[in-house]
Amino acid sequence: MDGVHDLGGMQxxxxxxxxxxxxxxxxxxxxxxxxxxxxxxxxxxxxxxxFRHAIERMxxxxxxxxxxxxxxxxxxxxxxxxxxxxxxxELEARAGTFALxxxxxxxxxxxxxxSGRDTPxxxxxxxxxxxxxxxxxxxxxxRYVRGRQGVVVRVEPVVPIPELEAHRNEKxxxxxxxxxxxxxxxxxxxxxxxxxxxxxxxxxxxxxx
Amino acid sequence: xxxxxGHHPEPLSDVERRARALEELLIDKGIVSSEFIxxxxxxxxxxxxxxxxxKVVARAWIDPEYKERLLADGSAAIAELGFxxxxxxxxxxxxxxxxxxxxxVCTLCSCYPWPVLGLPPNWYKxxxxxxxxxxxxxxxxxxxxxDVPDSVExxxxxSSAEVRYLVLPARPPGTDGASEDELAxxxxxxxxxxxxx
Numbered sequence: 001m002d003g004v005h006d007l008g009g010m011q012x013x014x015x016x017x018x019x020x021x022x023x024x025x026x027x028x029x030x031x032x033x034x035x036x037x038x039x040x041x042x043x044x045x046x047x048x049x050x051f052r053h054a055i056e057r058m059x060x061x062x063x064x065x066x067x068x069x070x071x072x073x074x075x076x077x078x079x080x081x082x083x084x085x086x087x088x089x090e091l092e093a094r095a096g097t098f099a100l101x102x103x104x105x106x107x108x109x110x111x112x113x114x115s116g117r118d119t120p121x122x123x124x125x126x127x128x129x130x131x132x133x134x135x136x137x138x139x140x141x142x143r144y145v146r147g148r149q150g151v152v153v154r155v156e157p158v159v160p161i162p163e164l165e166a167h168r169n170e171k172x173x174x175x176x177x178x179x180x181x182x183x184x185x186x187x188x189x190x191x192x193x194x195x196x197x198x199x200x201x202x203x204x205x206x207x208x209x
Numbered sequence: 210x211x212x213x214x215g216h217h218p219e220p221l222s223d224v225e226r227r228a229r230a231l232e233e234l235l236i237d238k239g240i241v242s243s244e245f246i247x248x249x250x251x252x253x254x255x256x257x258x259x260x261x262x263x264k265v266v267a268r269a270w271i272d273p274e275y276k277e278r279l280l281a282d283g284s285a286a287i288a289e290l291g292f293x294x295x296x297x298x299x300x301x302x303x304x305x306x307x308x309x310x311x312x313x314v315c316t317l318c319s320c321y322p323w324p325v326l327g328l329p330p331n332w333y334k335x336x337x338x339x340x341x342x343x344x345x346x347x348x349x350x351x352x353x354x355x356d357v358p359d360s361v362e363x364x365x366x367x368s369s370a371e372v373r374y375l376v377l378p379a380r381p382p383g384t385d386g387a388s389e390d391e392l393a394x395x396x397x398x399x400x401x402x403x404x405x406x
Contacts, residue, residue: 013337014337015337016341016349019331022330025250033228034250035247035248038249039245039249068331068334073231086238095227095231140317141369196363198366
């Protein structure tokens with residue numbers, strides 16, 4: 001989905017704020033939430049794309065104004081409520097208002113089940129273009145490279161397609177690639193010199209040039 | 210943030226209340242156990258962090274054959290030193306040279322090589338870093354105190370699939386006599402992300 005989480009290239013966020021000697025966890029709840037999430041995702045049989053999509057489905061205002069671990073908290077609670085393992089009422093009886101993520105915009109049947117591919121079609125040095133697709137569900141194809149041309153610099157592992165894991169809980173394999181984009185291909189005359197960007201992309205996102 | 214301060218000296222914040230509610234509800238229902246939670250917290254607070262990556266880098270600096278293996282198959286070479294686990298199945302090491310500086314970002318979420326670096330710092334997960342690093346890396350690096358000369362190519366790696374990147378920094382000059390442990394002590398988390406040289 002073209003959501004607020006897809007941040008690459010957006011402007012207006014200001015400087016990167018670095019906290020000196022930052023601890024792994026700032027508060028106990030962050031550490032507990034990290035661990036609770038791991039346990040609950042395993043217990044519920046939720047895969048990582050489902051979890052990521054639950055984060056992406058957060059209200060955009062909530063997403064941008066809450067921390068990483070609050071994203072985890074919201075997403076895990078959402079998945080458990082959607083699966084019927086807990087209820088929103090049970091959470092709110094303990095916590096007061098408990099904001100969850102919005103429902104998915106696509107249903108499982110909206111996502112076509114394709115056959116897997118385990119032999120890479122592209123090789124290092126091949127020119128490729130990223131398909132300009134705008135899927136309303138979970139995808140790992142960032143907006144800022146769609147429609148852009150790059151060159152394969154690494155043939156990466158053959159791994160499950162995130163769209164099918166997120167929406168159908170199916171593991172269907174697709175090759176992945178490291179693709180190098182010249183900065184000018186992405187940012188035109190606003191590009192910095194001598195600063196290519198490499199993005200890891202699934203074969204299904206790519207077409208030959 | 211909560212406006213309900215009441216009379217408790219340190220009222221729970223709104224997010225703390227929600228986090229506690231979820232944890233207690235899941236424990237009551239037997240979905241997660243407090244023992245599991247304690248174990249995970251301890252592992253990530255104590256044992257899994259950038260000191261692991263520093264050992265990998267130091268080994269690569271003193272052992273050319275190890276470095277070759279690390280660059281060929283990062284996860285396998287890292288496993289030789291006993292490190293692995295979640296987010297560690299496909300680690301790729303990218304080497305800084307006099308002509309190339311590497312820097313890592315995840316624009317879609319906050320992917321990070323946990324077994325060698327631990328969990329990412331807040332700035333790595335923040336919208337400013339994730340939005341800007343792919344668009345104006347040299348400017349962002351300079352703001353973060355990492356000046357990369359214009360003649361040096363900056364390679365940005367956006368970890369949007371299953372690979373997790375570890376930057377192999379250049380060995381500091383004047384460290385010829387240093388031991389492996391001493392070298393590991395010089396390697397920073399920021400250098401292994403690529404926001405320091």
